[in-house]
Amino acid sequence: MKLSTSVTLASAVCVALATSDTVCVPSTGTSSLRDEAERKDILIGSGAINPAYLEDAQFAAVLSEQFNSLSPENELKWSFINPTKGFCNWTIIDRLVDFADEHDMVVKGHGLISSCCDPDFVLDITDFDMFRQTMVEHFEAIMHRYHGKVDRWDVVSEALLDMGGGFKNTTYYHMFGGSRYVGEAFRIAHSADPTARLFLNENLVETIPEKRQEFYDLVSGLVRDNVPLHGIALQMHITEIAPVPGTIKEMVDFFTNLGLETTIAELDVHTLNATLQTEIYGAVMEEALAAGITDISFWGFTDKHLYTWLPGAKPLMFDEEYNPKGAFYSTHKVLAEFVQQA
Numbered sequence: 001m002k003l004s005t006s007v008t009l010a011s012a013v014c015v016a017l018a019t020s021d022t023v024c025v026p027s028t029g030t031s032s033l034r035d036e037a038e039r040k041d042i043l044i045g046s047g048a049i050n051p052a053y054l055e056d057a058q059f060a061a062v063l064s065e066q067f068n069s070l071s072p073e074n075e076l077k078w079s080f081i082n083p084t085k086g087f088c089n090w091t092i093i094d095r096l097v098d099f100a101d102e103h104d105m106v107v108k109g110h111g112l113i114s115s116c117c118d119p120d121f122v123l124d125i126t127d128f129d130m131f132r133q134t135m136v137e138h139f140e141a142i143m144h145r146y147h148g149k150v151d152r153w154d155v156v157s158e159a160l161l162d163m164g165g166g167f168k169n170t171t172y173y174h175m176f177g178g179s180r181y182v183g184e185a186f187r188i189a190h191s192a193d194p195t196a197r198l199f200l201n202e203n204l205v206e207t208i209p210e211k212r213q214e215f216y217d218l219v220s221g222l223v224r225d226n227v228p229l230h231g232i233a234l235q236m237h238i239t240e241i242a243p244v245p246g247t248i249k250e251m252v253d254f255f256t257n258l259g260l261e262t263t264i265a266e267l268d269v270h271t272l273n274a275t276l277q278t279e280i281y282g283a284v285m286e287e288a289l290a291a292g293i294t295d296i297s298f299w300g301f302t303d304k305h306l307y308t309w310l311p312g313a314k315p316l317m318f319d320e321e322y323n324p325k326g327a328f329y330s331t332h333k334v335l336a337e338f339v340q341q342a
């Protein structure tokens with residue numbers, strides 16, 4: 001669905017579609033996040049985009065108006081894109097990539113190795129060489145198909161136990177005889193597409209100091225071993241307890257010293273307190289931008305399609321009808337007022 005010319009009415013913005021239909025969404029009464037971000041060379045994105053949602057014209061209109069990057073939710077995870085040996089479900093991700101292309105948006109690949117969603121034909125492999133070769137073929141199939149269209153990838157997500165205290169005992173960990181699967185995954189990804197920027201995605205490091213230290217040790221080791229790692233994707237699924245002020249800057253400084261980019265990949269705020277949510281969105285954005293982060297994504301943008309573990313929480317910045325919430329305005333304000341250091 002290609003969107004074109006927009007007209008602002010009293011409280012709605014209406015966009016003429018290529019099909020000659022019109023779609024109207026609530027006006028924010030402001031410039032878009034995307035406009036503010038692009039003036040400062042910042043990627044502002046929504047993750048968790050199930051391509052099926054794009055059939056909803058309002059969803060598509062707000063997504064392309066407000067954001068200049070997107071990433072899929074589960075659809076690039078192994079069992080979704082390649083559920084059985086020899087079959088890849090390309091049409092779904094093709095749809096996302098085509099949408100991004102039509103709207104001049106960056107696609108961030110999420111899910112090459114995730115902590116869920118491996119298909120049975122992979123889990124059933126018992127021979128190490130065959131397992132590694134299957135990883136190579138999987139990475140090559142995906143990264144070759146989207147070469148030049150998806151050039152930022154989360155290669156490994158959630159290698160560490162959620163609350164810290166070691167690595168998850170996944171099939172990869174088991175087959176490689178320990179944590180060296182992480183570095184190997186990056187080497188395989190780099191061979192598949194040497195032009196791509198490769199990220200290590202992790203949760204809760206902004207919240208749990210012991211896990212943060214564990215993550216620092218993991219990342220330092222990867223860099224020491226010359227693993228082709230280009231950056232860190234901090235998830236930032238936040239509750240009522242926001243990261244302690246200074247933590248984001250501390251992390252950015254640490255990773256910058258190792259020559260790595262720091263990004264935020266999945267920001268959202270899970271609380272029933274809307275005022276607190278507004279404040280936390282603003283505070284995180286403010287510290288992230290000041291620390292030098294130039295790629296920030298949220299885990300979705302409308303509460304119509306939300307992910308949460310907290311019953312009743314509405315963690316995103318637009319409501320179910322695409323009305324902007326306080327979280328939109330605090331995010332917008334910080335982006336609009338941000339002044340980059342020379």
Ligand code: G3I
Pocket residue numbers: 048073074114116117157203235266307
């Ligand atoms: O597709 C099946 C469907 O066939 C079945 O009927 C249904 C029954 O429960 O399950 C469906 O699969 C669900 C899948 O999402 C697709 O909707 C899984 O149960 C469910 O566990 C899965 O949850 C996803 C979760 O990752 C685990 O993969 C969430 O949608 C997704 O938002 C979440 O995303 C993760 C990021 O990848 C990594 N960072 C954390 C983030 C939130 O947990």
